Amino acid sequence: MGVTAAGPSRNAIRPSRSEQFDAVIVGASLAGSAAAVKLGRAGARVALVEQRPDPGAFKQVCSHFVQASAVPTLERLGLLQPALDAGAVRSGLRIWTIYGWIVAPPERATPGLNLRRELLDPLVRDAALNTPGVEARLGLTATALERDGADGRVRGVVVRDRSGEERLLQARLVVGADGRGSRVAKLAGVATKTTPHGRFAYGGYFEGADLPHAPDAQLWMLNPQWAAAFPTDAGLTFYAAMPTKSWLPRFKRDPHAALVAFLRDLPEPPPIEHGRLVGEIKGKLEMPNVEHEPIGPGLALVGDAALATDPLWGIGCGWALQQGEWLGDAVGDALAAGPGADDALDAGLARYRRRWRRGLLGHQRVIADLASGRRANAGERFVFSAAVHDERIAARMDAFGSRSISPNRFLATAVPRAVWVHGREARARRAQRQAAGSAGSAGGAGSAGGAGRGAVTA
Ligand SMILES: Cc1cc2nc3c(=O)[nH]c(=O)nc-3n(C[C@H](O)[C@H](O)[C@H](O)COP(=O)(O)OP(=O)(O)OC[C@H]3O[C@@H](n4cnc5c(N)ncnc54)[C@H](O)[C@@H]3O)c2cc1C
Structure with a gap:
C-alpha cells in the first residue's frame, strides 16, 4: 500500500513513530467523546486525540443548554445521573413573543438540561477515557491525514506534540470531531456548504x-x-x-x-x-452555518465538524452528542470485527450518513434560513400568535424547538391547528362585538370590545 499524507505535511518525511488503532478520533469534546464511548463499548480500539493537554479542558464560548432531544443520548451514555449529581438543572422553555408567552403545559413539555461546560465537558471526556479500549492522546494536534495512495482512502492521522515531534496514528477510520472550522474536514477536502449568519x-x-x-x-x-x-x-x-x-x-x-x-x-x-x-x-462575532459531507472513504465527521449550526437555537451540544452516538452505533461492530472488513465499515458509514441527514438536515434548512437575522414571516407569525392561545401548538413548538420532531411533522400538525385556533378566536371576537353592539343599542354607548393583550393578530 502506497501511503501519502494529505495536507500541510504532504511532502514531509513520514513520522518515524506510528501506532495502530481501529479508529482515531480527533477532538475530545462532546462529539468525539460520545463517539469514543460507543466505539469502545462495541469492542474497538480507539485513540482519542485532543490538542489541549488538560483532561479538564472545556469549551469557553457556549451557552451550554442541552436540548431535550439529546437527553436520551446522555442517558444511554450513562451520563444523565452523573450530570444531575454534578448539579445539572432540567429546564423547560418559556418563549416570549409579541403575542404573549408560548409555554408548553408541563405534562407535555420536554425538558432539556443545563450544566456549565466546565462541568459537562470533563464529565463526557472522563466517560470516554474510562471506557475499555479508548486510549487518551491528549496534547496532540492533528496536522495531516494519511491516505492510501491507490484510492485516496484515509488510513490515519499525523499528530504533533507540543515539542513539535510528529507521529502517525494509523486507523481504519479517522473521525473528525474537531469542532467549528474543522481541520480534519479541510484536510479531507469534503464538500462544504456555508450560509451566512447575521448576528453576534x-x-x-x-x-x-x-x-x-x-x-x-x-x-x-x-x-x-x-x-x-x-x-x-x-x-x-x-x-x-x-x-x-x-x-x-x-x-x-x-x-x-x-x-x-x-x-x-x-x-x-x-x-x-x-x-x-x-x-x-x-x-x-462570526458564526456562519457550515455543513460538511459527513463521510468519506475511511473518514467520518461528527458534531460541529460535520455541521456547525447557528447557536441561536441551542442545539449544537445535543447534536454533537447524538452524532457521536449515531456514528458509534453505525460502525462499531465493523470496526470491532478487525482489519479487512472495509466493505462492512463503508456500509456502516453509509448508515451513519443516512441517519445524520434524516435527523439534522430538515432542521438545518430552517435554521440556516432564519440565521440572517430576518424578521418572522407571515406563516411564522400565524403559528406563534396561535400558540400563545393553545397548549397543543405550544407543545408542538416545544417538541420542534428541542428538535425532537421533524419540521414536516411540526408543520403537518401545527398549521391546521393554528387555522382552527385563529377561526375560534375570530368567532369569539365577533361574538364579543355583537354582544357589545346589542348592549350599546339597548343601553347607550358601549366599548369596541377589543380582545386585549395577546389577541390573535397574525
Ligand atoms: C456563542 C455560542 C453559544 C452556544 N450555545 C449553545 C447552547 O446553548 N446549546 C448548544 O447545544 N450548543 C451551543 N453552542 C454550540 C456548541 O458549543 C457546539 O455545537 C458544541 O461545542 C460542538 O461540540 P463538538 O464536540 O462538535 O466540538 P467542540 O466542542 O468545538 O470541540 C472540538 C474539540 O476538538 C479539539 N480540536 C480542534 N482541532 C484539533 C486538532 N487539529 N487536533 C486535536 N484536537 C483538535 C478542540 O480542542 C476541542 O476540544 C454554542 C456555540 C456558540 C459559539
Whole structure:
C-alpha cells in the first residue's frame, strides 16, 4: 500500500513513530467523546486525540443548554445521573413573543438540561477515557491525514506534540470531531456548504439574578432581536443576547453594561440588574452555518465538524452528542470485527450518513434560513400568535424547538391547528362585538370590545 499524507505535511518525511488503532478520533469534546464511548463499548480500539493537554479542558464560548432531544443520548451514555449529581438543572422553555408567552403545559413539555461546560465537558471526556479500549492522546494536534495512495482512502492521522515531534496514528477510520472550522474536514477536502449568519453573541453567568419561573429557561424572540436566560448548576443563571450586527458597536464598547442593558430593557425583563457577574462576559462575532459531507472513504465527521449550526437555537451540544452516538452505533461492530472488513465499515458509514441527514438536515434548512437575522414571516407569525392561545401548538413548538420532531411533522400538525385556533378566536371576537353592539343599542354607548393583550393578530 502506497501511503501519502494529505495536507500541510504532504511532502514531509513520514513520522518515524506510528501506532495502530481501529479508529482515531480527533477532538475530545462532546462529539468525539460520545463517539469514543460507543466505539469502545462495541469492542474497538480507539485513540482519542485532543490538542489541549488538560483532561479538564472545556469549551469557553457556549451557552451550554442541552436540548431535550439529546437527553436520551446522555442517558444511554450513562451520563444523565452523573450530570444531575454534578448539579445539572432540567429546564423547560418559556418563549416570549409579541403575542404573549408560548409555554408548553408541563405534562407535555420536554425538558432539556443545563450544566456549565466546565462541568459537562470533563464529565463526557472522563466517560470516554474510562471506557475499555479508548486510549487518551491528549496534547496532540492533528496536522495531516494519511491516505492510501491507490484510492485516496484515509488510513490515519499525523499528530504533533507540543515539542513539535510528529507521529502517525494509523486507523481504519479517522473521525473528525474537531469542532467549528474543522481541520480534519479541510484536510479531507469534503464538500462544504456555508450560509451566512447575521448576528453576534455575548453572554455570562450571574448569581443572585434568579428567573421567576426557574428552573425553566426563557427566550425572548423580539423579532428579530433575541435574548435568553438559562438557570443552571451552582445557583447561576446564564444570560445571553444574540442581536443583529447593527448592535455590535455598543457591545464591543462595554460587553457587560451592554448585556445588562439589553436584558433589562426586555419586555417582562429578568432580574439581571440584581445579579452579580461570575467570571467574564464572553462573545462570538462570526458564526456562519457550515455543513460538511459527513463521510468519506475511511473518514467520518461528527458534531460541529460535520455541521456547525447557528447557536441561536441551542442545539449544537445535543447534536454533537447524538452524532457521536449515531456514528458509534453505525460502525462499531465493523470496526470491532478487525482489519479487512472495509466493505462492512463503508456500509456502516453509509448508515451513519443516512441517519445524520434524516435527523439534522430538515432542521438545518430552517435554521440556516432564519440565521440572517430576518424578521418572522407571515406563516411564522400565524403559528406563534396561535400558540400563545393553545397548549397543543405550544407543545408542538416545544417538541420542534428541542428538535425532537421533524419540521414536516411540526408543520403537518401545527398549521391546521393554528387555522382552527385563529377561526375560534375570530368567532369569539365577533361574538364579543355583537354582544357589545346589542348592549350599546339597548343601553347607550358601549366599548369596541377589543380582545386585549395577546389577541390573535397574525
Ligand atoms: C456563542 C455560542 C453559544 C452556544 N450555545 C449553545 C447552547 O446553548 N446549546 C448548544 O447545544 N450548543 C451551543 N453552542 C454550540 C456548541 O458549543 C457546539 O455545537 C458544541 O461545542 C460542538 O461540540 P463538538 O464536540 O462538535 O466540538 P467542540 O466542542 O468545538 O470541540 C472540538 C474539540 O476538538 C479539539 N480540536 C480542534 N482541532 C484539533 C486538532 N487539529 N487536533 C486535536 N484536537 C483538535 C478542540 O480542542 C476541542 O476540544 C454554542 C456555540 C456558540 C459559539
